[in-house]
Amino acid sequence: MDKLVTDTLLKPDMLAVLSRTHLQATLHGFLLPIFESISNAMHGIEEAFVDTSTAERQGVITVKFRDWTNPNKIVISVSDNGAGLTEDNYRSFKTPFSGHKLRQKGRGFGRFIAFKVFARVMYHSRFSFFGQSDVRSFRFDITQKEEFILLDDQPGFDGAGLAVTYDQPLTNWHDLIATLNADEIAGEIGAHFLPYFLYRWLPQIVIQFDNDKPIDIRSRFQGMFKQFAQGTIVCEIDGAPEELSYSLAKLPRTQQFKNHCLLLSAADRIVGSPRDLTNKLGQPFFVGEDNERYVVIAVVRGEAFESRLNDSRTGINLSPRTVEDVVSRISDVIQLEEHAQIDKIKTDQSVELVEALRENPILKLGLRGKTVTDYVAAKPNNWKPEQFISDLAIERYRATADLTKQIVAASADADNYEATIKQIVAKIDASKKESLAEYVIHRKHIIALVEAARRFQGDGKHAPEDAIHELVFRRFSDSASVDYFEHNLWLIDDALAFLPYVSSDRTLHGGRRKKGDKVSDLLFFDDSMILGDNDGTTLTIVEFKRPSRDDYVFGVEKSDPVLQVINTLDKATAEGGIAKTDGTYFSFANIVRRFAFVIADLTPSLVNVLYKHDFQNGWNPKVFVRYRDRDAIFIQVFGFDTLVENAKKRNQAFFKVLLGE
Numbered sequence: 001m002d003k004l005v006t007d008t009l010l011k012p013d014m015l016a017v018l019s020r021t022h023l024q025a026t027l028h029g030f031l032l033p034i035f036e037s038i039s040n041a042m043h044g045i046e047e048a049f050v051d052t053s054t055a056e057r058q059g060v061i062t063v064k065f066r067d068w069t070n071p072n073k074i075v076i077s078v079s080d081n082g083a084g085l086t087e088d089n090y091r092s093f094k095t096p097f098s099g100h101k102l103r104q105k106g107r108g109f110g111r112f113i114a115f116k117v118f119a120r121v122m123y124h125s126r127f128s129f130f131g132q133s134d135v136r137s138f139r140f141d142i143t144q145k146e147e148f149i150l151l152d153d154q155p156g157f158d159g160a161g162l163a164v165t166y167d168q169p170l171t172n173w174h175d176l177i178a179t180l181n182a183d184e185i186a187g188e189i190g191a192h193f194l195p196y197f198l199y200r201w202l203p204q205i206v207i208q209f210d211n212d213k214p215i216d217i218r219s220r221f222q223g224m225f226k227q228f229a230q231g232t233i234v235c236e237i238d239g240a241p242e243e244l245s246y247s248l249a250k251l252p253r254t255q256q257f258k259n260h261c262l263l264l265s266a267a268d269r270i271v272g273s274p275r276d277l278t279n280k281l282g283q284p285f286f287v288g289e290d291n292e293r294y295v296v297i298a299v300v301r302g303e304a305f306e307s308r309l310n311d312s313r314t315g316i317n318l319s320p321r322t323v324e325d326v327v328s329r330i331s332d333v334i335q336l337e338e339h340a341q342i343d344k345i346k347t348d349q350s351v352e353l354v355e356a357l358r359e360n361p362i363l364k365l366g367l368r369g370k371t372v373t374d375y376v377a378a379k380p381n382n383w384k385p386e387q388f389i390s391d392l393a394i395e396r397y398r399a400t401a402d403l404t405k406q407i408v409a410a411s412a413d414a415d416n417y418e419a420t421i422k423q424i425v426a427k428i429d430a431s432k433k434e435s436l437a438e439y440v441i442h443r444k445h446i447i448a449l450v451e452a453a454r455r456f457q458g459d460g461k462h463a464p465e466d467a468i469h470e471l472v473f474r475r476f477s478d479s480a481s482v483d484y485f486e487h488n489l490w491l492i493d494d495a496l497a498f499l500p501y502v503s504s505d506r507t508l509h510g511g512r513r514k515k516g517d518k519v520s521d522l523l524f525f526d527d528s529m530i531l532g533d534n535d536g537t538t539l540t541i542v543e544f545k546r547p548s549r550d551d552y553v554f555g556v557e558k559s560d561p562v563l564q565v566i567n568t569l570d571k572a573t574a575e576g577g578i579a580k581t582d583g584t585y586f587s588f589a590n591i592v593r594r595f596a597f598v599i600a601d602l603t604p605s606l607v608n609v610l611y612k613h614d615f616q617n618g619w620n621p622k623v624f625v626r627y628r629d630r631d632a633i634f635i636q637v638f639g640f641d642t643l644v645e646n647a648k649k650r651n652q653a654f655f656k657v658l659l660g661e
Contacts, residue, residue, distance in 0.1 A: 015142060023116045023314065027180075027188055030173055032314070033114035033121075034063065035192050037078035037164045038205065039269065040111075042196075044082025044089070044162055045203050052201045059203025063189070065182075068209060071174035079156075079163035080203075084127030085136045094148075115142055119168035124155040133160075182209045187256040190221040195265045195299055197225035198247040225249055225297075229337050233329045237304050237322050244302035246330060248337060253293040259284035262330050264316055265301040266309040271316050275323065280331035282345040282381025286338060296338065298330045335381075342381065349383065350376045356385040357392075366395030394498050443651050446471060446488050447644060454547045454640050465544040468640070469521055472542075475505040480582040489522075491647050492542060492597060499540070501525040501586050503578055508571070510579030518571040523578070525588045538593040539572055541565055545600030547640055552605040554612045561606070562613045565596040566631055598637040610637060 023029040038061055045059035046052065061080045067073035085093060093111065114121045124137045139149040155163055169177060186207055196202040205217035229248040234241050251257050260281050261274035277298070278284045285293045308317040318326075335342050350372050357364055357372070367375050379388065453467040469475055473487045479502040489497040496502075503523045507513050522542035543565050553559035557567060572578075573594070577587040600606055602622070610617075615624040615637065624637040 018112055018115060018142070021113070021116065021314075023113070025172065025176065027176065027184060028192075030117060030176055031185065031188055031192075033117050033166060034076060034078060034189070035269065036111065036113055038063070038189070038193070039267075040164075041078060041080035041082055041162065042203065044080055044084065047083040047089075048081070048160060056201040056203060061203055061205045063205065063207045065185070065207070065209045069178055069180050071169055071171075071177045074169060074177055075165060075167045077163055077165040079161060081157075081159060081161045084160045084162050085123065085125035086127045087129065089127075090136060111140070112142065114166060117169060117173055118166040119170060120166070122151075122165040123162065124151075124153060124165070125162040126155050126157075126160050128160060182207075182212070182215070184256070186215050186217060186220065187254075190217050190225070191256065192270050193217075193268075194225055194249075194263065194270055194297070195247075195268045195301065197221055198227045198249060198299055199230070200268055224251055229333075231333070233300075233326075233333065235322060235325045235329060237308075237318065242302060242304040244300050244304065244326070246301075246333065247299045248334065249297045249299070250294050251297055253285045253295050257295050257297065260286075260296045260298075260334070262298045262300065262327055264305060264318075264326075265299050266305040266316055268301075270299070271305075271309060272314070275327055277327065277331055277334070279380070279382045280327065281334060281338075282342070286341045296334050298334065300326055300330060345381050346373075346376055349379075349381075349388070352385045353388045356389055360389060363389060363392040363396050366392030368395060390498075390500075440651065443488075443490070443647075446491065447647050447651075450491065450640070450644055450647075454644075465546045469505065469544050473502060473504045473522055478503040478506060478581050480580040480584070490650075491643060492599070494650065496524060496540070496542075499524045501578075501580075503580075506578075506581075508575045508578045510581070518568040520565075520568045520572070523572060525578075525586060537588060537591055538595065539569060539588060539591050540595040540597070541568055541572070542597040542599065543568075545598065545606075547601050548603065549600065550603035550605045552603070552609045554609045560609055561598045561600060561637070562609065562615075562626075562635060565598060565635060566628070566633060569594045569596060569633060570631075594631070594633045596633060596635045598635065599640060599643055600637065601639045601641070602637075606637075 023032060041061045042059075045055050045061070049055040049058060059081065061078065064075075064077045064079075066075040066077075068076070083089065096112070111121075121140050122138075123140060124135075126133060126135050128134070135154060137151040137153045137155070139151060141147055141149060155161070157163065189205070189207065190197075193202065193205075202218055202222075207215045207217060209215075227247045227249055230246060232243050232245050234243055236242070260277040260283075262277055263270045263274055264272055277296075281296075285295045287293055305316050305318075309315075310317060353372055353376060376388070379391070383391075449471055450468055453464050453471065455464075466475070471488055472491050473489060474482055479500075482502075482504075487497070487502075489502070501524070503520075505519060505521055506523075507517045507519055509517075513519055520541040521544045524540040524542075525537070543561055545561060551559065552561065555563065557563045572588075573591050577585055580586055602624075607624075610624045610626075613626060615626040615635075617624045619625075622638055622642045625635070627634045
């Protein structure tokens with residue numbers, strides 16, 4: 001019979017585990033060891049008393065900060081009147097990731113976090129052993145081969161309990177320590193244990209800063225952190241539906257709680273950073289009947305969070321999609337609970353939009369028959385008039401496209417064409433028809449000006465292409481400074497008028513042109529939502545060339561417009577963004593589609609360059625096209641005559657019916 005061979009499992013290398021644990025250099029990160037000690041003290045108090053009501057009445061946790069703004073002298077201690085380090089508790093303490101801690105919703109890792117902040121940690125405990133009082137004191141140091149350095153010291157308190165003392169902070173925390181604020185520390189501790197205020201019990205927690213008046217955390221926050229609603233939501237986590245519990249509290253707006261937020265809870269403590277709910281709810285805070293500002297705090301917890309809590313308790317392993325789902329569902333719950341506040345937001349939005357539509361009546365077509373109230377009700381609570389106007393401009397464009405389809409269909413029947421167009425226009429009410437006629441007249445005049453600019457020979461200061469450029473979109477500006485009705489991008493393509501960002505004759509960095517800069521006449525960025533396409537983003541540029549120019553040379557960038565737009569797009573793609581005129585930055589990373597328009601008269605030298613670049617014009621002799629696989633660029637080249645001709649065609653039906661032409 002073979003001899004039975006066994007071996008033993010080596011204990012974890014806690015220094016290696018700790019090295020892979022990251023703490024943010026914030027007040028919350030600095031206080032994590034204190035949070036762990038307070039949590040352990042609560043477990044000790046719960047163990048010492050017969051029931052939670054007695055533990056809540058008689059349990060006391062004292063947190064002392066001495067020389068607390070001096071990095072070289074600071075000492076922090078957390079003491080309690082709980083069960084202390086009994087034999088079972090001490091055995092669990094010596095066992096990383098112990099089952100005892102797991103049963104208490106812990107990780108058995110918290111005591112090690114201290115060494116990410118402090119170099120020295122001392123433990124002093126008095127406990128009962130077979131009815132006799134016993135003492136256990138030691139310095140805990142995981143950098144030593146023998147981690148427990150036993151001491152003869154007696155605890156500085158009477159009765160059973162435990163005191164943990166931290167000092168000698170690591171140098172990377174010194175700057176933060178010098179700026180510590182007592183109220184902020186008290187606020188962080190109160191917020192971290194918010195779940196205890198909402199749905200659990202809490203012993204007395206007193207914080208003492210040197211000789212200042214003690215701060216009673218329970219007294220300070222118990223009246224503030226009051227639950228006003230609770231329930232459950234179901235969210236999909238890792239492909240499976242999970243039930244989560246929520247608690248809602250209303251708090252006066254403070255420096256710590258400036259806006260509505262979502263807090264995730266695991267092991268009955270707040271984990272991770274708050275998720276701002278301002279965008280979902282529409283306002284950072286609400287105003288009550290007494291004109292007091294308040295915020296709504298949502299605390300969400302569930303078994304799914306417990307099993308995904310990381311060992312250092314600094315985060316819950318959830319995908320961004322899951323977090324967004326939780327944010328969305330909790331926001332819906334808050335909106336139902338706070339329906340009066342949401343109604344007020346929607347009313348204010350409707351009033352602002354009505355005012356905006358008075359200045360832009362043509363955009364009422366984008367409402368598609370809805371009332372302003374119904375339209376606003378379906379849009380985000382945080383939208384301002386600018387977002388509504390942008391959305392209505394897109395809807396108006398789509399509505400105009402539908403109208404165009406009707407016109408195209410009508411034009412197929414020559415005998416009834418005019419009658420059908422009149423029927424379509426008759427459906428537009430008088431105010432909209434007046435606005436439409438005004439806009440059509442504007443378009444007719446712009447087309448006439450472009451035709452005149454083509455014949456303009458220049459005065460030595462202004463070239464004809466610059467004059468046309470100015471008519472299409474004001475030079476040296478962008479859509480941050482030019483409103484929808486101040487440009488005429490429809491001359492090139494109606495869709496271009498509704499793209500999120502347009503830059504005209506500007507550098508990517510927003511400053512004066514320097515050597516090496518590529519400056520396009522017009523540059524457009526599209527997040528692809530205009531066309532209902534979510535799979536990527538698009539860069540489009542437009543390059544104007546002098547009418548009648550006939551000195552183009554293949555392969556020479558200054559004389560080859562194809563090479564010019566390719567290099568400009570390459571430069572823009574590499575830069576990944578552009579500085580806007582309002583000082584902000586517009587990023588267009590992850591570009592997957594690139595388009596270019598070259599508007600230049602099709603003179604012999606230009607046609608020769610286009611043929612050498614393998615452009616085709618089979619489907620329309622007046623328009624040359626080429627898709628370059630290697631550069632992933634689609635380029636169209638057409639003349640000013642085609643620009644004017646197409647603009648006239650797109651507007652001819654309205655010229656005829658509204659202007660009698």
